[in-house]
Amino acid sequence: MGSVSLKIGDGTARFRRATLWSSAVNILMLVSVVTTNLFALYAFTYSPKHTQTTIHLAHKNMSLISDHVALIMKEIDSSQKKLAQMEKELLGYESFDLSRPNIAAELKLFLHRHQLPLGKDSRTGITEMVASVGHTCEKSVDLLSQYMSYKVSGPCPDDWSLAQKLILRGCEPLPRRRCFAKSVTKVGLSPFPVSLWKPVSDNIVTWSGLGCKSFNCLNSKKLSRECSLGCFKLVNGTESQKFVQAKSKNDFVIDEVLALGSGGIRIGFDIGGGSGSFAARMAEKNVTVITNTLNIDAPFSEFIAARGLFPLYMSLDHRFPFYDNVFDLVHAGSGLDVGGKPEKLDFLMFDIDRIIRPGGFFWLDNFFCANDEKKKALTRLIERFGYKKLKWVVGEKLDASGSGKSEVYLSAILQKPVRV
Numbered sequence: 001m002g003s004v005s006l007k008i009g010d011g012t013a014r015f016r017r018a019t020l021w022s023s024a025v026n027i028l029m030l031v032s033v034v035t036t037n038l039f040a041l042y043a044f045t046y047s048p049k050h051t052q053t054t055i056h057l058a059h060k061n062m063s064l065i066s067d068h069v070a071l072i073m074k075e076i077d078s079s080q081k082k083l084a085q086m087e088k089e090l091l092g093y094e095s096f097d098l099s100r101p102n103i104a105a106e107l108k109l110f111l112h113r114h115q116l117p118l119g120k121d122s123r124t125g126i127t128e129m130v131a132s133v134g135h136t137c138e139k140s141v142d143l144l145s146q147y148m149s150y151k152v153s154g155p156c157p158d159d160w161s162l163a164q165k166l167i168l169r170g171c172e173p174l175p176r177r178r179c180f181a182k183s184v185t186k187v188g189l190s191p192f193p194v195s196l197w198k199p200v201s202d203n204i205v206t207w208s209g210l211g212c213k214s215f216n217c218l219n220s221k222k223l224s225r226e227c228s229l230g231c232f233k234l235v236n237g238t239e240s241q242k243f244v245q246a247k248s249k250n251d252f253v254i255d256e257v258l259a260l261g262s263g264g265i266r267i268g269f270d271i272g273g274g275s276g277s278f279a280a281r282m283a284e285k286n287v288t289v290i291t292n293t294l295n296i297d298a299p300f301s302e303f304i305a306a307r308g309l310f311p312l313y314m315s316l317d318h319r320f321p322f323y324d325n326v327f328d329l330v331h332a333g334s335g336l337d338v339g340g341k342p343e344k345l346d347f348l349m350f351d352i353d354r355i356i357r358p359g360g361f362f363w364l365d366n367f368f369c370a371n372d373e374k375k376k377a378l379t380r381l382i383e384r385f386g387y388k389k390l391k392w393v394v395g396e397k398l399d400a401s402g403s404g405k406s407e408v409y410l411s412a413i414l415q416k417p418v419r420v
């Protein structure tokens with residue numbers, strides 16, 4: 001059991017291993033079910049061949065049967081324990097095995113449990129301090145060890161893309177490190193609010209690990225639905241028209257949405273916010289918006305920060321680090337499409353609901369529904385939350401690639417109800 005290899009090669013290998021493991025679990029389950037049934041059959045059809053048995057013998061037979069049953073129960077119990085153990089290992093819930101070879105010393109040090117000097121803490125009830133690190137990190141322990149190999153108090157390796165790779169594999173939060181992250185001189189930052197629409201210099205961001213080495217290059221790329229062709233072009237492009245000019249009936253403008261909130265919209269959270277223009281337009285209305293982004297194929301975080309806006313570097317697999325009912329508005333587009341099982345979107349939607357205050361808005365902005373079925377599923381999900389539909393627009397647009405196919409988009413302004 002302890003032989004589960006955590007060495008991660010390419011994704012394919014990992015997938016194959018996962019499949020093998022789950023087949024192993026299935027086979028084990030099957031075998032245990034079959035054996036159990038055979039035992040049971042044997043036990044219950046087990047009858048004396050000679051009919052003129054004495055009560056004494058019958059008793060003996062009875063006790064034999066109960067011995068058998070006890071044996072079966074023991075078997076089942078141990079199979080269940082084995083299964084639970086395998087499941088634990090599959091999910092990566094086992095705690096880190098720090099005795100393995102090639103574990104970075106810094107990782108050991110960071111993860112080491114420290115007994116509280118004064119014993120049990122009366123307020124929290126804990127007796128030892130544990131370092132906060134995503135349990136899924138265990139599945140990428142080799143990459144993690146690489147990440148934790150550095151010189152203490154020296155410069156960190158230039159490895160932000162390794163860190164992001166770990167995050168995308170669910171290793172979040174990452175462990176802390178004791179080295180100095182690579183820094184770039186931020187020359188030419190403008191004061192707020194001029195900074196909101198001032199082009200950002202190529203020189204103030206780290207380009208290592210990225211295909212493009214300039215914003216010009218990025219502007220010619222279709223990075224995502226939120227950032228396609230020119231999302232870093234702040235002047236004379238389409239980026240500056242977003243949220244102030246409606247290009248289709250699916251586009252709502254900020255003034256119109258704020259008017260629905262009659263002055264109560266002051267703080268917001270933008271999910272998958274591209275280069276931060278939603279937050280920029282909101283800032284002009286004195287609404288503070290935090291933009292959630294990772295640096296996938298582009299230095300989004302640095303760009304947003306250079307505009308004088310707040311980037312939150314976190315994947316959508318992570319519970320939002322905000323308290324319940326705090327935001328007046330949450331804005332999200334196709335970035336919400338997390339894929340996988342429907343429950344995955346469920347978990348995300350419940351977390352979004354959690355952070356919106358009663359009466360606050362959820363602005364679903366041009367959510368791309370690959371097909372009608374997906375639109376229906378999303379609609380059903382939203383309706384479960386009992387939001388008031390202040391606006392609800394299903395639109396079709398021609399596929400941007402020019403294939404002539406039309407695509408379905410959903411935009412809505414939903415108001416969270418007061419639940420008692």
Ligand SMILES: *[C@@H]1O[C@H](CO)[C@@H](O)[C@H](O)[C@H]1NC(C)=O
Binds near residue numbers: 235236
């Ligand atoms: C934007 O367009 C105006 C007028 O067409 C031009 O004067 C200006 O130089 C352009 N700015 C940039 C950054 O391209």
Ligand SMILES: *[C@@H]1O[C@H](CO)[C@@H](O)[C@H](O)[C@H]1NC(C)=O
Binds near residue numbers: 284285286
């Ligand atoms: C934003 O706040 C400033 C300072 O209080 C004020 O002068 C300005 O009119 C406000 N802008 C909007 C759009 O409310």
Ligand SMILES: CC(=O)N[C@H]1CO[C@H](CO)[C@@H](O)[C@@H]1O
Binds near residue numbers: 048057
């Ligand atoms: C296994 C066993 O001991 N079976 C006994 C059950 O009872 C009959 C008599 O009724 C014996 O002949 C069997 O040997």
